[in-house]
Amino acid sequence: MADSFLSNSDDGSEGSYESGSVVSEQPLPAIPAVIANWWLNENLGSGYSGSIFKATHLHTHQVVALKVQYVHHECPTNKYERYIYPLLQGGVGMPTLYDANVQGPWDFLAIDLLGPSLDNLYRKSGKDTMDLRSVCSIAIQLIMRLQFMHHRGVLHRDIQLGNCVIGLPPNEKTIYMIDFGFSKRYIDPLTGRHIPDSKVKRDFIGNYWFSSVNVHCRGKVPSRRDDLEAAALMLIHLLTPRGLSWTRNGVPKTNEAHDRLKAEKRKATPESLCRGLPSEFEDFLVYTRSLAFKELPDYNTWIEKFRDLAKEEGFTRVDEFIWPPPPMPVVKTINTPLRARTPAVPREQLEDILKDLTKLRLDTQPILGDRTNVEAAVRQAKADAQLDSDKQRQQQSTGDTIIISSDSEPGNPSPMRYQAPKALRLNRLAQRATKATDNITLSAIVKEFVEILQMNSSRTLTKEALAFLDVLYKQLDDPSVFIKPTRTSRQQSFNEQVQEKEPAYVKLGVVARLRREVGQCRDNKALAALVSDFAKVTNKSTGRTVTKDGFAFLEGLSQRLGVLQ
Ligand SMILES: Nc1ncnc2c1ncn2[C@@H]1O[C@H](COP(=O)(O)OP(=O)(O)OP(=O)(O)O)[C@@H](O)[C@H]1O
Numbered sequence: 001m002a003d004s005f006l007s008n009s010d011d012g013s014e015g016s017y018e019s020g021s022v023v024s025e026q027p028l029p030a031i032p033a034v035i036a037n038w039w040l041n042e043n044l045g046s047g048y049s050g051s052i053f054k055a056t057h058l059h060t061h062q063v064v065a066l067k068v069q070y071v072h073h074e075c076p077t078n079k080y081e082r083y084i085y086p087l088l089q090g091g092v093g094m095p096t097l098y099d100a101n102v103q104g105p106w107d108f109l110a111i112d113l114l115g116p117s118l119d120n121l122y123r124k125s126g127k128d129t130m131d132l133r134s135v136c137s138i139a140i141q142l143i144m145r146l147q148f149m150h151h152r153g154v155l156h157r158d159i160q161l162g163n164c165v166i167g168l169p170p171n172e173k174t175i176y177m178i179d180f181g182f183s184k185r186y187i188d189p190l191t192g193r194h195i196p197d198s199k200v201k202r203d204f205i206g207n208y209w210f211s212s213v214n215v216h217c218r219g220k221v222p223s224r225r226d227d228l229e230a231a232a233l234m235l236i237h238l239l240t241p242r243g244l245s246w247t248r249n250g251v252p253k254t255n256e257a258h259d260r261l262k263a264e265k266r267k268a269t270p271e272s273l274c275r276g277l278p279s280e281f282e283d284f285l286v287y288t289r290s291l292a293f294k295e296l297p298d299y300n301t302w303i304e305k306f307r308d309l310a311k312e313e314g315f316t317r318v319d320e321f322i323w324p325p326p327p328m329p330v331v332k333t334i335n336t337p338l339r340a341r342t343p344a345v346p347r348e349q350l351e352d353i354l355k356d357l358t359k360l361r362l363d364t365q366p367i368l369g370d371r372t373n374v375e376a377a378v379r380q381a382k383a384d385a386q387l388d389s390d391k392q393r394q395q396q397s398t399g400d401t402i403i404i405s406s407d408s409e410p411g412n413p414s415p416m417r418y419q420a421p422k423a424l425r426l427n428r429l430a431q432r433a434t435k436a437t438d439n440i441t442l443s444a445i446v447k448e449f450v451e452i453l454q455m456n457s458s459r460t461l462t463k464e465a466l467a468f469l470d471v472l473y474k475q476l477d478d479p480s481v482f483i484k485p486t487r488t489s490r491q492q493s494f495n496e497q498v499q500e501k502e503p504a505y506v507k508l509g510v511v512a513r514l515r516r517e518v519g520q521c522r523d524n525k526a527l528a529a530l531v532s533d534f535a536k537v538t539n540k541s542t543g544r545t546v547t548k549d550g551f552a553f554l555e556g557l558s559q560r561l562g563v564l565q
Helices: 076-089 118-125 132-153 222-238 253-266 279-290 298-312 346-359 374-395 420-435 441-452 463-477 505-521 524-540 550-562
Strands: 037-047 051-057 063-070 096-103 106-111 164-166 173-179 401-404 416-419
Touching: 076 096, 076 106, 076 505, 118 164, 132 173, 132 222, 132 279, 132 298, 132 420, 222 279, 279 298, 420 441, 441 463, 441 550, 463 524, 505 524, 505 550, 524 550
Parallel strands: none
Antiparallel strands: 037 051, 051 063, 063 106, 096 106, 164 173, 401 416
16 A cells, blocks of 8 residues: 555545544554464565564464554554455455454454565566566456456455565465455445445545546546556556656655646546557556446456457466566467567568568658559569469468468377468458459458458557558559559558547547448449548557447448449
8 A cells, every 4th residue: 555545534434544634653662573373573564554574373383464553543454454354255366364353552464475566576677667478467367356356345446566466386376466455345235236426526545556537536436447447557557668657756745746646647548558558458448437337347358358469479378477477489380470560470481571571662652542663563563473372382372271280299190270360361362452353352352351350359450451451442543553562551651641649539430430431432432532541540540440330331341342343
């Protein structure tokens, strides 16, 4: 609770605190060597209202963590934790409570002895961001812990790195939640109902860094959504060099500094916070903020999304938090694609790709509709086509399934089949689009484009997908002109000059319009204009995610092409 802010009035039920905003410096009695049957060993950490010791039972020699607090402390969190722990017993990553009592002026809780906190590990690593594998593991485990706590009717209300600790061997791959001093039941045990929302602005309870905007900046009543939003902010913090901007000046010491921090937190959009991160993090934050006060979050979907992200990055056993993080996976075969990085390819294709790369003209990329490079492009395309057919023969490639022999499975003489990675399929599709001579073929190609985009959970418009749209645009705009697929980087072609991202609502509005208009188009030229708008607006949005409307537009495009012959 080191960075937590204590409210000076809660709602009067358990988990509430009565304390002035200025902390009085009371001289505390010295903590004795023995409390009840516990012999106190070294101090493991001290918080605002107490200290944690490693402690040994005088008779059984059981070793625990003893959370000791002065009974008259103005913020008597042990008193509240004592009611919360029993509700959480038996859950993975929930510390077991062995003893809880008051002896003389000491209120103590004996719980599982655990390892260092994530804050501790992160600081000690000396790095300015945490690696993606670890963050995915934290995401998965933290969402699971919150799912469990919420299922038991309890909100944590103080999610932060210092309150997530790893277990001691053999449980060092499990993240445990600690510090339930601010926790609260959100299900009334008598009525079984969710606590009510309130329009009255409440004093803030939680921590400065990760408490949700609604709770921290707007004084709203915390509910499940706010625990999840705090989790999302914590994950984004870990992936942001030097952390979230409002955490960089330390704990605010004055009301003005606290107001500035809140203003900064409030105005930071998910887009601006997640620039450059895998889109799952922005989507998760947006999702947590879209939840209604009493809404049950869809924990499982988000656990799966972070698992998928990790898988796409080539990380294995990602449900386990492994520290220090294992080395980055080495790309050996096409079944370990690295998301948003170089698409993984079989070794035998690497050489060709590198050769192609040397031919890339990075200085002056042709823009949409630019036909000045036609002659050179014709020559290049013929050479490419020849190379491609040679390659296909060599690889025994069947459609998009490449057969490669497996030497890792000696008992299995048949070749292993892998689905070609997204990038490769998109490049091939672009080539087929260049050769299409009628709308029926283009319609089938667009349909396949949608299928490829939906191959995995990442619905991003990659540079290969943009290159495909570039070809499609040219085909539709003027099929009489020879088309050479341009290698389209995300910043170029459709979007040459524009680097600024646009707010999400702009994208949503444009794509919804495209979706409506596609069925009305009377010719290919009109369709070309819509394809260009679609590519531009998606390319300009953070995450470049193809939305539901986007898929509906593409499906509509495929249907319209089938009709316009
Ligand atoms: N069970 C435990 N085993 C090992 N170390 C622990 C355990 N619980 C807490 N610690 C260490 O002590 C630190 C403080 O613990 P905790 O967050 O529970 O208390 P606090 O918030 O500082 O106290 P308070 O609630 O009184 O303000 C943790 O960050 C962690 O490093």
